[in-house]
Amino acid sequence: MLDYTLKQLQYFVAVANQGSISAAAAASHISQAAMSQAITELERVVGSQLVVRHRARGIVLTAVGSYFLRDAQALVRHAEEVQGRVIERQQGLVGPLVIGCYAGLSAFWLPEIGHGFVKANPGLEVTLVEGDGAELQERMVNGYLDAVLTHTRHLIPGVGSTTVMAGRPYVLVAGNHWAAERKSVHLRELADEDFVSLDIPSVRENQLVNLRMSGLEPRIAWKSSSLEAVRGMVARGLGYTVLVQRPPVDLSYDGLPLAVLEIEDNVGHSDICVAYIPSDRLSLRLRAFIEFCVEAGAKKERESANRKAARLPQNPAADV
Known part of the structure; x- marks a missing residue:
């Protein structure tokens, strides 16, 4: 006792x-x-x-x-x-849910979560917290958060996760770049060009390391902690960059064209996932959130595939 x-x-x-x-x-x-x-x-x-x-x-x-x-x-x-599970069985999804979101994903996921999950479940008291993926997970381990939306490369030891969307790095160049009309590029082809770095901890600790392991030593000429500032500098011809998150429109904020190139080298994946404390019995609230993210991720992947197909040049012979 x-x-x-x-x-x-x-x-x-x-x-x-x-x-x-x-x-x-x-x-x-x-x-x-x-x-x-x-x-x-x-x-x-x-x-x-x-x-x-x-x-x-x-x-x-x-x-x-x-x-x-x-x-x-x-x-x-x-x-x-x-206690929450007892209440949920009687009343549906109710009670508090504190979700962390890696800042690099916020613009792509918080509006979706707010509209599709928070508003759809008025009985929940959802709090959304932005920040560094690893730091948010530490707060989760210490009991302050229920889950964290982040990248699989950011996962810390001891946490569980469910992948919700595939993520593969790509090269972004200006619309008038010499490779802009191509579909893909080897990283070594860019070795002598300036690099525009998304200057946040996860990129410094993960992405740059992976690029160097792939044989590229980025010549960092410009830095910004803002995704759109990085895209804007690339659009102005200040250099190229490597990103994972891709807006649906290949234009900078000031309307300049950008071009996306697949990377032919093995740079691995940086999938999007929901991290949580491993448990045999996750709360209904948390399970509902994970299921929502899985469905939202699948939808985003379908939309991305459709946009990619729409950009590909049509082959008249295919219709013969």
């Missing part, structure tokens, strides 16, 4: 999150004395000091407290999932 209660674990997690007994008490709508007593009793039960109380600086977790926090968060999260 357990000697500590779920409520004590919830209070401990609140104290760790808020950084002080008083702030956690206010957030949990109980008195400061009751919060302090709950933490003291939890420490007595587990037989270790979990927090160091500082009158002016709040609390600091001990080494034992830091380890215990992760286990406590997992237990609290599981208890919430169990």
Whole structure:
């Protein structure tokens, strides 16, 4: 039989999150004395000091407290999932769902999620958080997010994932580039040209590494953390770039033409996926979100294939 209660674990997690007994008490709508007593009793039960109380600086977790926090968060999260499943069976999809989205995917996926999933499920309290894929997954592991939409190349150890859309890097050049009329290119053909880099952590840590492993040392002349700024610089002839996400129109913001070239070298895939904490019983809310993303990804792939087919020159002999 357990000697500590779920409520004590919830209070401990609140104290760790808020950084002080008083702030956690206010957030949990109980008195400061009751919060302090709950933490003291939890420490007595587990037989270790979990927090160091500082009158002016709040609390600091001990080494034992830091380890215990992760286990406590997992237990609290599981208890919430169990309760949520009971409610969902009775009322449908209801309750909170916090989804992280890698910033590089935001423009392509957040409008889709907002329209097709959030508005379609008014009983859910969906919160969408943008950021770096790996950092969002760390927050998920620590109990602050339910899932993260990111790339398979960004996955951190220990998380589960479901691939929702294939992603293969491509070369983007200006509409008047010497290779613009071609369908594909070898990376070595671009070795002497300037490279415009999408300057975000995942590209620096993954894509550039893969390009170098493929035999190309990008000659980085321009950088920007904005996808559209990168596309605009390419359209102006400042260099070429390598991207994964592809807008449906091959034009920059200022209306200049761009050309997409497939890469003939083996640069691997960077598929889009939903990352989550592995579990035999994911919540109905999370399963519904994953299923939505799988369907949305399949739709995006069909639309991309249709656009690609429409751009290919027609062969009159094919109709004979």
